[in-house]
Amino acid sequence: MAAIPSHGLRCFNSHPWLQTLRRNPSPHSFPSFTSLSVSLSSPSPVEEDSEESQLDTTANPSSTNNSKKKEGNSSFFPKRGQTLELVCESLAFTGKGLCKVSDTGFVVMCDRALPGERFIGRVIRKNRNYAEVTKIKTISPHWDFVEAPCEHASHCGGCKTQNLLYEAQLRAKEEQVRDLVVRVGNFSDKELECFDIMKPIIPCDSQFHYRNKMEFSFGSKTWLPGGPLQDIQNDAAGYALGLHVPGFFDKFLNINKCLLQSEPANKVLKAIQESWRDPNFDLSPYDVHSHAGFLKHLMLRLGRDINTGLPELMVNFVTSSYKPELLKPLLEQISHIPEVVSIVNNINTSIGNTSVGEDEYTLLGKSTITETLRGLAFEISANSFFQTNTRQAEVLYEIVEEYADLKGDGSEIVLDLFCGTGTIGLTLARRARHVYGYEVVPQAISDARRNAKLNEIHNATFVQGDLNKIDVNFGKDFPKPDIVISDPNRPGMHMKLIKYLLRLQSPRIIYVSCNPATCARDLDYLCHGSVEHNIKGCYKLKRLQPVDMFPNTPHIECVCLLELQ
């Protein structure tokens, strides 16, 4: 397993602002996790200003800053719509650029501002102790600039850091994890360092084409970068098939090719792009305002044939009703592509934006695809969770196995919480007495059970259930585990589960996380407790391994090893 040298510590020390923020937590310091997450979870999108035409011409940006200097640090708070000249100091958690207003130190966050970049931003949102701006003009570029290979890179919500050198992306991610573990998790830099807890981030060998699953949305209005919405309703030329414009549920950037997904997936996307607007097909995109229209999402998922190792692709059309005859012409365009082995149709009649259907029909080929991970075969259906970067998932699971450190004599019990299709539990089952997996999605549980059979694993039990709703009876159906694996999705663990784990006192917990902020919070609860929640921590953080599963995006994965004190 390749690891790059630890940039984190070096970089951390070379950023005096970060030290200052920690030493001097003032109202103008870095936005707290809580305030940041509030603003993220309840965004009130403000239209992005379009380029310089929107610039406040009555005051040049530097004079704006100068006039504010006179007001003094404590009273400085920018107004909505105000323009500021800013320099991005670092990438904060969620991938936004963190800037400070000169002299006042007031913190401003800007999407797509990268470290070292000098730019003019307009205030679009004010939070308790920081503001958010939209970039309207770059004055000088960021450090570590590289040309982004994708034409959509500067607008698409998928890749936000494509034009940042990969080593700089890794450095920033490592810094963010360290920062959150210190600020939110209440671990000291010293203990992370002295006890060799935090490991250097593990890079991803492929920075493109690494995603095995992409979900594109159909929309009735294409958004063109820098321009107004193409408001030509009912005109197929204005229809979009692509990704959401960041922060907007109703604007779509039309995408013909995505560099994060595989070549076979791009072949399918191209074939559909070239045909779905054909008026003879009578296909309409679903409109999120009027709730009229048929096509909602196109999900493309890549696996491999477990015998030949050849790629196999699932195409999932999510539609608002079941009208297979309408999809027929599209099927004709893609069924000849050799990698396409499964075409399914999820029917989602809700007005929400989700791609999970209430009903699913197999229109062509198989209802699942397969993939091989750490020597085991897995069947994956359209709506089951499966790690989206297969190669890096192998790296992640190898770390989990290392941290689990099973004796291999078949004496130990493993509890796999948030087990998805059972991938982690099944890779450990070979060396355990029994694995118990819990997961909320019924389809994932059936996949997990089928996967156990497929691999002739007979010592694994998978149970469907909501881990946010456990009661005092949870845990009565299985023996006390020696090792708990917990791999929640972004919101992290519910307090009920934290309390259960603190009562359970299993010797070892391996916490796999795709959100370092909630991970840091949960580590704090498990290790230090919380007066507010009336819990006493009883674990010690032994290892924290960040893994880059998602190059060119702000997402970070971590594996943490906790031992009972």
Ligand SMILES: C[S@@+](CC[C@H](N)C(=O)[O-])C[C@H]1O[C@@H](n2cnc3c(N)ncnc32)[C@H](O)[C@@H]1O
């Ligand atoms: C990050 S995935 C991990 C899956 C699996 N460990 C893996 O590596 O493939 C999180 C899983 O938690 C499940 N999940 C989310 N909320 C849940 C809840 N409240 N109770 C149980 N499972 C939940 C999701 O369906 C998903 O399969």
